[in-house]
Amino acid sequence: xxxxxxxxxxxxxxxxxxxADRFGMLVFLASELMLxxxxxxxxxxxxxxxxxxxVAAAGHLKLWLGTANTAILLTSSLFAALAVEAxxxxxxxxxxxxxxxxxxxxxxxxxxxxxxxxxxxxxxLMPATAIAHFDGRIEQLFMDLYYLATGLHALHVSLGILxxxxxxxxxxxxxxxxxxxxxxxxxxxxxxxxxxxxxxxxLYLAGVK
Amino acid sequence: MNAEPPKDRFQSPQEDSGPSYLRAGHxxxxxxxxxxxxxxxxxxxxxxxxxxxxxxxxxxxxRLDLLTPAGDLLTNDGYNRAFSLHGIIMVWFFxxxxxxxxxxxxxxxxxxxxxxxxxxxxxxxxxxxxVVAGLVTLYVVLGGGVDTGWTFYTPLSSVYAxxxxxxxxxxxxxxxxxxxxxxxxxxxxxxxxxAPGMTWGRLPLFCWSHYATSIxxxxxxxxxxxxxxxxxxxxxxxxxxxxxxxxxxPLLFQHLFWFYSHPAVYIMVLPALGVISELITCxxxxxxxxxxxxxxxxxxxxxxxxxxxGHHMFVSGQSFYASAVFSFLSxxxxxxxxxxxxxxxxxxxxGDVELSAPLLYALGFIGLFVAGGLTGLMVAMLAIxxxxxxxxxxxxxxxxxxxxxxxxxxxxxxxYWWPKITGRMYNENLARASAIIILVGFNITFxxxxxxxxxxxxxxxxxxxxxxxxxxxxxxxxxxxxALGYLLPVFYLGWSLFRGERxxxxxWGATGLEWTTSSPPPKHNFVEQPVVVRGPYDYPLAHPASxxxx
Numbered sequence: 001x002x003x004x005x006x007x008x009x010x011x012x013x014x015x016x017x018x019x020a021d022r023f024g025m026l027v028f029l030a031s032e033l034m035l036x037x038x039x040x041x042x043x044x045x046x047x048x049x050x051x052x053x054x055v056a057a058a059g060h061l062k063l064w065l066g067t068a069n070t071a072i073l074l075t076s077s078l079f080a081a082l083a084v085e086a087x088x089x090x091x092x093x094x095x096x097x098x099x100x101x102x103x104x105x106x107x108x109x110x111x112x113x114x115x116x117x118x119x120x121x122x123x124x125l126m127p128a129t130a131i132a133h134f135d136g137r138i139e140q141l142f143m144d145l146y147y148l149a150t151g152l153h154a155l156h157v158s159l160g161i162l163x164x165x166x167x168x169x170x171x172x173x174x175x176x177x178x179x180x181x182x183x184x185x186x187x188x189x190x191x192x193x194x195x196x197x198x199x200x201x202x203l204y205l206a207g208v209k
Numbered sequence: 210m211n212a213e214p215p216k217d218r219f220q221s222p223q224e225d226s227g228p229s230y231l232r233a234g235h236x237x238x239x240x241x242x243x244x245x246x247x248x249x250x251x252x253x254x255x256x257x258x259x260x261x262x263x264x265x266x267x268x269x270x271x272r273l274d275l276l277t278p279a280g281d282l283l284t285n286d287g288y289n290r291a292f293s294l295h296g297i298i299m300v301w302f303f304x305x306x307x308x309x310x311x312x313x314x315x316x317x318x319x320x321x322x323x324x325x326x327x328x329x330x331x332x333x334x335x336x337x338x339x340v341v342a343g344l345v346t347l348y349v350v351l352g353g354g355v356d357t358g359w360t361f362y363t364p365l366s367s368v369y370a371x372x373x374x375x376x377x378x379x380x381x382x383x384x385x386x387x388x389x390x391x392x393x394x395x396x397x398x399x400x401x402x403x404a405p406g407m408t409w410g411r412l413p414l415f416c417w418s419h420y421a422t423s424i425x426x427x428x429x430x431x432x433x434x435x436x437x438x439x440x441x442x443x444x445x446x447x448x449x450x451x452x453x454x455x456x457x458x459p460l461l462f463q464h465l466f467w468f469y470s471h472p473a474v475y476i477m478v479l480p481a482l483g484v485i486s487e488l489i490t491c492x493x494x495x496x497x498x499x500x501x502x503x504x505x506x507x508x509x510x511x512x513x514x515x516x517x518x519g520h521h522m523f524v525s526g527q528s529f530y531a532s533a534v535f536s537f538l539s540x541x542x543x544x545x546x547x548x549x550x551x552x553x554x555x556x557x558x559x560g561d562v563e564l565s566a567p568l569l570y571a572l573g574f575i576g577l578f579v580a581g582g583l584t585g586l587m588v589a590m591l592a593i594x595x596x597x598x599x600x601x602x603x604x605x606x607x608x609x610x611x612x613x614x615x616x617x618x619x620x621x622x623x624x625y626w627w628p629k630i631t632g633r634m635y636n637e638n639l640a641r642a643s644a645i646i647i648l649v650g651f652n653i654t655f656x657x658x659x660x661x662x663x664x665x666x667x668x669x670x671x672x673x674x675x676x677x678x679x680x681x682x683x684x685x686x687x688x689x690x691x692a693l694g695y696l697l698p699v700f701y702l703g704w705s706l707f708r709g710e711r712x713x714x715x716x717w718g719a720t721g722l723e724w725t726t727s728s729p730p731p732k733h734n735f736v737e738q739p740v741v742v743r744g745p746y747d748y749p750l751a752h753p754a755s756x757x758x759x
Binding site for chain 2 (some may be wrong): 012031138
């Protein structure tokens with residue numbers, strides 16, 4: 001562990017550099033949380049003001065697809081965590097497998113989401129389409145927020161999949177006992193997971209009678 | 210510094226330390242692909258100065274147009290586009306990045322004894338992101354501009370506005386990434402790259418204020434990003450969040466926008482406060498009075514700044530109770546701001562004060578900051594704000610804070626650290642003259658706006674009643690003087706680059722770590738990693754009443 005391979009310019013010690021890399025990722029994730037924070041704040045304001053309409057609008061969402069996606073993403077996050085442990089233990093091969101598993105589950109998440117969007121499109125719930133029909137303003141606003149929130153989240157999932165695949169592909173990342181890159185990619189993936197963990201009750205569970 | 214040779218009380222042990230960062234490479238490539246924080250700071254300086262010029266030209270158009278009550282120079286639409294571009298460019302491409310991205314970039318590693326920022330390549334990336342955002346803005350200018358104002362209020366921006374709204378939004382959105390990456394880099398650098406012995410209690414106040422600024426960069430900018438994304442989604446594909454016709458709520462836009470944009474005001478002014486702390490204590494040759502108060506006041510301003518956005522919405526129809534709470538919180542921000550002013554005054558008191566050009570800029574700053582701050586208290590009060598809302602009074606107030614504060618501090622910082630950055634001295638008399646011209650020109654330009662605003666002149670109006678013409682003409686003539694004050698340094702600083710006297714490592718007799726390395730610094734800042742054994746303001750004169758050890 002004490003070898004200073006990979007020591008980059010401004011740092012004097014490899015340990016300090018690893019701390020800085022991890023800390024930088026955490027600060028970045030704080031900014032990502034604030035990005036979604038705006039949408040959550042909007043949803044909260046809407047629910048406080050028009051609770052009954054909000055709940056009614058949330059009833060349009062496909063609860064079971066959302067639940068399935070929650071399970072898929074949580075499992076995927078588990079694999080990301082396992083990848084970090086495998087890297088620290090020096091088992092590069094298992095790191096690769098766990099990362100690929102996490103990425104595949106991420107793709108499955110996107111697949112379910114796409115299926116869900118397609119169903120909503122055919123039901124006329126997708127805004128900005130000619131066939132969209134809503135029962136009222138609140139329902140329309142709820143659906144708009146839903147598409148923006150899940151769309152932005154899906155964009156983050158896609159980026160996360162690319163990062164997971166990149167880490168799985170990079171031999172140097174897999175064999176790095178300090179797990180700097182794998183650790184940071186896993187952190188990012190956990191954030192994507194955590195955002196969904198909050199989107200799920202905010203959007204889907206709100207409609208449960 | 211023409212008459213006498215610059216004094217150097219703390220002779221640096223590292224005078225001969227290899228080629229300076231300026232001479233470490235001469236090719237264009239060595240500049241455009243550099244990861245040296247000092248060179249990136251210079252790159253920012255060029256880009257930001259360019260945008261300052263573009264924004265100033267728009268301002269000149271506005272002031273020329275307002276010479277006559279009928280607004281004979283521009284059309285209605287042209288006037289709207291001129292002030293929108295002025296606002297967008299000045300806010301996002303000058304005021305927000307000006308001090309952090311140039312002086313913060315250059316000085317933070319030097320001040321904490323580091324070789325570079327924690328992520329040098331990310332630093333270069335953030336400059337390129339800034340440049341791309343700037344190019345998109347230029348496309349907006351050439352493409353006819355926008356007429357929404359810099360605030361992009363919906364549904365005007367998302368439905369009715371003509372012009373390149375989406376491109377302007379995109380430019381601001383992209384520039385946000387640059388801000389976030391810069392803030393992230395500063396936070397990690399200050400946490401992880403301080404030299405041995407550089408405890409938090411020995412951190413220069415400039416670094417404290419940049420630390421506070423970076424917190425706002427990282428936590429507020431994403432909220433602006435999501436807000437602008439929502440506007441773009443509404444305008445482009447009809448996913449409505451703000452437009453009532455699409456089910457949305459325009460007030461929601463104001464809440465989200467000001468949740469960023471009010472803290473953004475503190476992004477603009479906090480680095481300026483850090484600059485002034487350094488300038489004052491050095492010019493007084495005296496320890497800063499109340500180091501911890503000044504340091505924590507920066508953090509307090511950053512934190513309270515997140516809870517005051519509603520004072521932009523007193524007349525929007527939000528609940529009376531919300532307005533009352535926001536009014537109280539807005540007034541509360543004045544407390545840490547006032548703490549700083551008191552501490553600077555106490556620092557100057559009985560100091561060995563040298564009336565140098567940097568100090569003149571700092572004194573000008575204090576005057577304008579106090580004037581802007583006190584009128585800020587006025588507009589934070591619910592009853593007064595309802596009277597002066599969206600009038601020239603508000604315009605005058607935020608120009609005192611943002612231009613009088615940030616721009617004056619930017620020039621002060623430029624003069625104070627010029628010898629360190631370039632290794633040359635400038636003409637002190639011309640520098641003092643320009644500081645005074647800026648102060649006088651600024652007040653002639655913006656003070657009449659207070660009077661007009663209090664008498665009811667609304668902002669953003671192209672034509673106005675004849676009774677205001679005298680004051681408008683005074684303001685416009687003041688802006689010409691102000692422009693002269695801004696242009697003067699271009700000449701004598703440019704001249705000093707080639708003919709200026711060589712600067713020693715520490716021409717002001719200052720105590721910060723950045724003055725212990727040569728001027729200009731070598732590529733890696735310090736020949737050996739410095740070890741810090743004393744506080745940042747270890748001047749011979751300590752204030753008897755101050756119990757700080759800093």
